[in-house]
Structure formats: C-alpha cells, structure tokens
Amino acid sequence: xxxxxxxxxxxxxxxxxxxxxxxxxxxxxxxxxxxxxxxxxxxxxxxxxxxxxxxxxxxxxxxxxxxxxxxxxxxxxxxxxxxxxxxxxxxxxxxxxxxxxxxxxxxxxxxxxxxxxxxxxxxxxxxxxxxxxxxxxxxxxxxxxxxxxxxxxxxxxxxxxxxxxxxxxxxxxxxxxxxxxxxxxxxxxxxxxxxxxxxxxxxxxxxxxxxxxxxxxxxxxxxxxx
Amino acid sequence: xxxxxxxxxxxxxxxxxxxxxxxxxxxxxxxxxxxxxxxxxxxxxxxxxxxxxxxxxxxxxxxxxxxxxxxxxxxxxxxxxxxxxxxxxxxxxxxxxxxxxxxxxxxxxxxxxxxxxxxxxxxxxxxxxxxxxxxxxxxxxxxxxxxxxxxxxxxxxxxxxxxxxxxxxxxxxxxxxxxxxxxxxxxxxxxxxxxxxxxxxxxxxxxxxxxxxxxxxxxxxxxxxx
DNA sequence: ATTGTATTCAAGTGATTAGTTGATTAATAG
DNA sequence: CTATTAATCAACTAATCACTTGAATACAAT
Numbered sequence: 001x002x003x004x005x006x007x008x009x010x011x012x013x014x015x016x017x018x019x020x021x022x023x024x025x026x027x028x029x030x031x032x033x034x035x036x037x038x039x040x041x042x043x044x045x046x047x048x049x050x051x052x053x054x055x056x057x058x059x060x061x062x063x064x065x066x067x068x069x070x071x072x073x074x075x076x077x078x079x080x081x082x083x084x085x086x087x088x089x090x091x092x093x094x095x096x097x098x099x100x101x102x103x104x105x106x107x108x109x110x111x112x113x114x115x116x117x118x119x120x121x122x123x124x125x126x127x128x129x130x131x132x133x134x135x136x137x138x139x140x141x142x143x144x145x146x147x148x149x150x151x152x153x154x155x156x157x158x159x160x161x162x163x164x165x166x167x168x169x170x171x172x173x174x175x176x177x178x179x180x181x182x183x184x185x186x187x188x189x190x191x192x193x194x195x196x197x198x199x200x201x202x203x204x205x206x207x208x209x210x211x212x213x214x215x216x217x218x219x220x221x222x223x224x225x226x
Numbered sequence: 227x228x229x230x231x232x233x234x235x236x237x238x239x240x241x242x243x244x245x246x247x248x249x250x251x252x253x254x255x256x257x258x259x260x261x262x263x264x265x266x267x268x269x270x271x272x273x274x275x276x277x278x279x280x281x282x283x284x285x286x287x288x289x290x291x292x293x294x295x296x297x298x299x300x301x302x303x304x305x306x307x308x309x310x311x312x313x314x315x316x317x318x319x320x321x322x323x324x325x326x327x328x329x330x331x332x333x334x335x336x337x338x339x340x341x342x343x344x345x346x347x348x349x350x351x352x353x354x355x356x357x358x359x360x361x362x363x364x365x366x367x368x369x370x371x372x373x374x375x376x377x378x379x380x381x382x383x384x385x386x387x388x389x390x391x392x393x394x395x396x397x398x399x400x401x402x403x404x405x406x407x408x409x410x411x412x413x414x415x416x417x418x419x420x421x422x423x424x425x426x427x428x429x430x431x432x433x434x435x436x437x438x439x440x441x442x443x444x445x446x447x448x449x450x451x452x
Numbered sequence: 453a454t455t456g457t458a459t460t461c462a463a464g465t466g467a468t469t470a471g472t473t474g475a476t477t478a479a480t481a482g
Numbered sequence: 483c484t485a486t487t488a489a490t491c492a493a494c495t496a497a498t499c500a501c502t503t504g505a506a507t508a509c510a511a512t
C-alpha cells in the first residue's frame with residue numbers, strides 16, 4: 001500500500017490491452033471490416049467470414065464486451081454494428097501501421113497480385129482526369145439503391161455477387177477502377193482481387209463514394225444540390 | 227484454386243491481426259507508452275514496467291517483429307524507439323476507444339482517484355486563465371534540459387524521480403497542474419497519481435508542452451520567436 | 453402445443469501466449 | 483585473457499485462446 005499509483009497504471013493498461021486483444025484475431029478484424037459497411041446479422045457475418053455461426057457469435061460477443069460493437073435484437077435476428085466512428089478510426093490506424101511496417105503485408109500483396117502496385121488505390125483527382133479522357137472503366141460495386149442515389153460519372157454498377165456473370169460488361173483492355181462506400185469497404189477490395197484473377201487490370205479508388213462527393217467532385221444520379 | 231481472393235483476404239487480415247496481437251498485452255502497451263517519450267534502453271524499460279530484463283527483451287522483440295518499434299545498438303546497450311508517428315496515432319486511437327467504450331476504465335479511474343474528475347485533463351485555455359490569477363501551481367515534470375528550452379510561464383520544474391523529495395516546493399493548498407511532452411506522456415499522468423496519494427489536489431494539463439507552444443500561448447525560457 | 457429458425461451457451465481439445473529461470477552471446481574495461 | 487555488463491536465447495509451465503460439437507434459449511409461424 002503505497003504503490004497504488006503503479007497498480008492503477010497497470011490496471012489501466014490491462015484494460016487498454018483488452019481492446020488490443022480484440023484486434024488480435026484476423027477473423028474478428030474481418031467481421032469488423034464488414035460491419036464498417038453497416039449493420040449485419042450473425043448469419044450474414046458468419047457467411048462472409050467463412051466461420052460457423054457459433055464461432056461467429058462468440059467472436060461478436062467478445063467484441064461487444066470490449067465495446068467495439070453493439071447489438072440489437074429484432075425478431076429472431078440479432079444485428080451487430082460498430083459502436084462508433086472511433087472504432088473505424090482505430091481500424092484505420094491499425095491497417096495503416098500494418099501496411100507501412102509489416103513487410104509481410106507488402107510481400108503478400110506482391111505475391112497475390114501480379115502487378116506490383118495494383119492494390120495501391122488511385123487518388124480521386126487522378127481518377128477524375130482519366131474518366132474525362134475515357135481511359136478507365138469505373139466500377140461501382142455498391143447495391144443498386146445506393147448507386148441510384150448518386151455515383152461517380154460514367155460508373156457502371158455491378159454488385160459484387162453479380163460480378164463474375166457480368167464480366168462482359170467491362171472492357172477487357174481498359175483499366176478498371178472499383179469503388180464502394182469508403183476506404184474500409186471490403187467490396188471494392190474484393191472486386192479488384194477477383195478482376196485481377198480474371199486477368200483484368202484493376203485498382204481501387206482511394207476512399208469511396210462519400211469522400212468523392214464531399215470533395216466536391218461531380219456526381220451523377222439524383223441531383224443533390226449541384 | 228479459384229478462391230485465392232478469399233485466401234488473400236484471409237492472409238491479409240491475419241497480418242493485420244499480428245499488429246493487433248502486439249497491442250493485446252498491458253505490459254507491451256506500457257512499454258510503448260514510455261517509448262512515446264523517446265528512445266530508451268532495455269534496462270530502463272524493464273525498470274519502469276516492473277518486468278525482468280529477459281521478459282522485457284522478449285516483449286520488445288515481439289513489437290519489433292510487428293514493426294511497431296525499431297532498435298539501435300550503441301556499445302553495450304540497445305535502444306528502442308517507436309517506429310513512426312502512425313504508431314502514436316494507433317495508440318491514441320486505442321486509448322480513445324478504450325476510454326469511451328470500456329466502462330471498466332471509467333470505473334477504474336473512479337475507484338483509484340477520490341475526486342471523480344481529477345484525472346480529467348484541464349484544457350489549455352483554462353490553465354492559462356488560472357495561471358494569470360495565481361490560482362494554480364504549474365508543475366513541469368520533464369527533464370531539466372527540456373524545461374530550460376521552454377516551458378509554461380511560472381511552471382516549477384521537478385522531474386518525476388525527484389518529486390517525492392521535493393514535495394515541499396509545491397504549495398499544499400493550491401491545485402497543481404502537471405504536464406510533460408504530450409498527451410501520451412506517462413510522466414504527468416504518474417505525477418498526478420503520486421501527488422493525489424499525498425493528499426494534494428492535482429490534475430494533468432490537456433496535451434503537453436509542444437501543443438501549448440504550437441497553440442501560440444505564452445512561454446518562458448529561451449526566446450523562440452515571439 | 454408443435455415446429456422451425458436464429459442465436460447463444462457449455463464443455464472440451466489443441467494451439468498459442470506470458471512469464472520464469474538459467475545459459476549464451478556481444479561489447480567493453482582492466 | 484578475464485571479468486563485467488547489457489541483451490538475447492532456449493526450455494519450460496500455467497494460463498488463455500480459437501474452434502468444434504451438441505444442447506439450450508428465444509422468438510415466430512402454424
């Protein structure tokens with residue numbers, strides 16, 4: 001009794017570490033990354049992550065106990081959601097550190113994607129210039145409703161599930177730039193990977209549609225004020 | 227062979243999780259928090275964290291493997307350092323999420339510190355006003371060199387190690403506001419805890435000296451341009 | 453009530469992790 | 483060369499974690 005300051009500090013770090021631990025599993029990160037797109041049920045989550053429902057539920061509860069996600073019951077289903085923007089910030093920071101400092105990440109990207117910087121996102125301004133010159137095919141992988149509400153000019157809308165069937169709609173030669181809701185949207189990431197598998201040249205747009213719009217760049221779809 | 231996109235995603239998340247795992251231990255977090263103040267040797271680190279040297283070394287190597295810290299050998303000693311500002315950003319995000327979402331953290335703070343908001347940092351502007359009115363004693367817990375280079379006007383410089391001996395220099399009645407290098411500096415945090423133990427009223431300055439200075443508030447010490 | 457569906461709980465297994473201890477490797481000084 | 487110091491390595495134990503399996507809730511429809 002006199003080291004209570006040390007104890008306090010220790011306990012506090014232990015609490016912080018609980019959050020860290022929650023981030024220490026790839027499946028949980030994938031679940032959260034998916035939740036960053038919006039509310040999902042346990043079943044949906046288990047499917048995209050390729051886990052059993054029970055396992056998914058356990059991961060989600062772990063996340064809930066550390067305050068990273070919240071849940072809401074509606075009828076039979078339980079819907080989970082990220083518990084705030086600070087969680088997205090945290091995931092972003094984690095991703096950034098990993099990409100910058102883990103050489104394995106770089107190696108992975110290089111191994112799986114033939115062209116070295118194919119995963120490097122294309123900046124908004126650059127895309128705009130190329131769109132104007134007709135140099136790229138812009139691919140919007142969001143659900144049709146969102147596409148209808150507004151999209152990058154000239155973008156083709158193909159939800160991820162339909163991508164494989166509708167490959168024909170994309171030019172074989174031109175570079176494709178995929179985007180969805182934001183930098184955390186796995187859809188665009190996934191789309192790029194699949195397109196590359198088919199031998200097409202594809203990259204992601206840096207960020208997503210919301211950022212494009214708030215940056216004041218032109219949009220098509222329902223008029224929104226400009 | 228056809229699900230390589232899934233494999234890729236999985237592997238990538240596994241890599242991200244490595245960074246998360248590194249954050250999943252209180253001792254490692256404490257080590258990094260300490261490193262946020264600057265370069266330290268293994269021995270120093272083991273002391274402040276209260277770990278054996280071997281154990282500290284193992285933790286540090288784990289952090290190095292995930293790219294969170296770097297090391298540099300000079301003579302007999304090995305000095306560790308955070309590997310970039312993005313790591314500080316990450317730690318910040320982690321702390322924020324934990325403080326906001328983990329009710330245990332709040333409870334901890336309430337339990338250990340008698341006055342509920344004693345750990346709540348005092349904003350810069352508020353401090354400035356109180357300093358002018360002579361209502362607070364400002365305590366600078368940084369090393370003397372840094373104090374000499376510039377400090378909050380009227381601040382007393384007592385490095386943490388000397389705090390217990392030099393308690394007399396601080397008024398018994400007045401509230402004390404401690405600060406050091408930045409929001410991550412454990413020194414101020416620690417100083418507040420120790421002072422409270424002695425029955426003094428103490429709080430931390432929001433952020434630290436660099437922020438104070440860049441906010442354009444007055445400083446004492448070597449003239450820096452204003 | 454009975455059936456079906458979505459989720460959670462409980463128990464168990466193999467793998468990973470944190471920490472200890474004692475030996476080992478480097479750099480420096482006498 | 484020998485001794486000393488700082489750090490790392492290697493081997494081990496207890497604790498924790500990820501995942502599986504099968505049972506148990508909770509809600510909705512019939």
